[in-house]
Structure formats: structure tokens, C-alpha cells
Amino acid sequence: MIRCAASDPSREQSKCFSMPDQSYEEFLASDARTEVRRRRPLRLLLLFLATFLVLQYGWEMSRGTALERVVIHDLTVQPSAWAINRIWPEAGVLAKEHRLVAPKGRLNILNGCEGLETLFLLVAAFVAYPFAWRARLLGIALGVGVVFVLNQARIILLWQAFKHDKAIFGMLHGTVLPLAMIAGCLAFFLVFLARHEPRAQ
Template sequence: MLRFFIIFLVIQGALFTAELTRPVQQAMVIPFTRSIASLSAWLVQLFDDGVIAYSNIIRDQQSGFAVAIEAGCNGVEATIVLVAAMLAMPAPWKHRLIGMGLGFLAIQTMNLLRIITLFYLGQWNRTAFDWAHLYIWQALIMLDVLIVFLIWLRYLPAREEAADAA
């Protein structure tokens, strides 16, 4: 367990450091965040054609209310935590890659739900928006990471040491 924890912290530290560098921000994080804004707006436009997206912002044209998807709101940090945990576990690479891919999809699906609900909540009540943004959704996204990781652990093949001991 200590080995997992140390490896997890080292990988997480390396990935968070890389994410904060200007080249990674410019080449990956900013374009990804803009695509999340566009996808969120597209999903909302299926039911409400008065919504537009530009850069990392989603705006309601009628009310003028807008949300900006910033660092910490794009799901990148939650994905880093999940990837670091999966890389720190002793597991076959095939299982790690499948877990990271499906985990990324699960986190981003939850994050899209988060962005859209916050977009509408903010138009209704700013206090409720702030509370949901800072507390409820932060906890739910990290709970999503934990649940995905725990489900992934259940599907790992049995380790040879455990099979030999039985």
C-alpha cells in the first residue's frame, strides 16, 4: 500500500507539473477546454437554440448569462488523479489503457452534466450556482473518479501471487 501511495504521488506530481507548463497548456489543455465548451453548447442547443459558445465560454443570448470553463472545470485534473492511480497499481497495460480510456469518458460525461446543470442553475439563482459549483459538483466529480477506480479494481485479473497462494 505504501508503494502504491508513493508511486501515485510521484505520478500525480509529474502530471500536474506537466499540465501547468505553457507548452502543454497551449497544445492540449486550452484546445481541450474549448472543445468541452463547444460540446456543452451543442448539447444545450438540442433543447435551447439561444445558446452560443466561443472560446471557453457558454452564453445564453437572451439573458446574457455566461459560464467560463476554466482550469479545474474541464475535468483534466480529475482525469490526472484517476490516471495516476491506475498507473500506480500493478496491472497489465491492456487493463490500464482500457481503464484510463473508459475512466476519461466517465469523467467527461459527468463533467458535461456538471457544466450544463451549472449553466442553467446560474441563470436561476447565483447563490445556488456558487454553492453547487464550489461544493456539490467538486465532490461529485471526485466521487466519480473514486467509483471508476474501484470498479476498475474489481475487473483486474487476479495476481499470480494470489493464485499461487490459494
């Protein structure tokens, strides 16, 4: 014998119209994340390009100024000379203006070798993407450190290649190391993005 259990209409209606266990704040946050995903890629791209071009133009205008000297000599050449001498004490490298000078040769560190183009790309990415301002500023600050370390490693490798093999130096300088720096910054950005939700729009 089959028994049919009677159902309670009011209980069935409560099941149909029950709301998910979610607070109003969580609902707004979820809706904001949906809006972030709907942002037009073209808008992000234009903001990215505009930021990069403004930064790059400003740096080009600084040629021959005290700012260029600080960035190239004080923040690029001197740390590189210090690092090379720490790794290879016999190198005897000196930082002279925009050059690394040693008994076996000299390497010019000119405008464009300080890693700022890569940094500007990273800053433009943080400006364009809808992070909260605190996360954005944190990402840019950390990005400055990342680019500095990557660029110092690049200069040290170039110094060694310059001493031992000019052909390898040309390949590293023109193609391999610039791409490696961009790849390193991209990896940093993706890791940062995975840990920080974008701000609500």
C-alpha cells in the same frame, strides 16, 4: 461387539502427503496474488502522488498554448454548448473561446473547469495499482470517457444554476459537483478493480 477395521499404513501416508488438485500455473498465480496483497501501501501512495503531480505540472505548463485551447474550447466548451442547445433549444448558447454565451448571460470555462484534475487522479490510481498493462490501458481509456461525461453533466448543471440561483451555483461549483465527480470516478475504479485481477509482481 465392536469391530476394529484394519487400516492400511500406505494409504494413510498418501492421505497425509497428498497434494491439492492444482496445476503449477495456478500455484504461481495464487502466489503472485499473495505478493500483490503484500505490496507496501506506501509504495503505491508515492507512485500515485508522483504520477498525479507530474500530470498536473505538465498541464499547468500548457497555459496559453494550443493544447489548452483544444482541451477547453474544442473538447469542453463546444460539447457543452451543443448539449445545452439540444436539451433546451431556446437557450441559444454559443461556444466562444472559453465561454458559454447566451442572451441571458455568459459562463466562463477556465483552466481547472475542464475536469482534468479528476482525470489525473484516476490515471494516477491506474498507474500506481498493479494491473496488467492491457487492463491498465483499458481502464485509463474508459476513465477518459467517464470523466468527460461527468464533467459535461457538471457544466450543464452549473449553467442551469447560473441562470436561476447564484447561491446554488456557488455551492455546486465549489463543493458539491467536484466531490460528485471524484465519487463517480472512485466508483468506476472500484468496479473496474473488481473485474480485473492485478498483474503478478
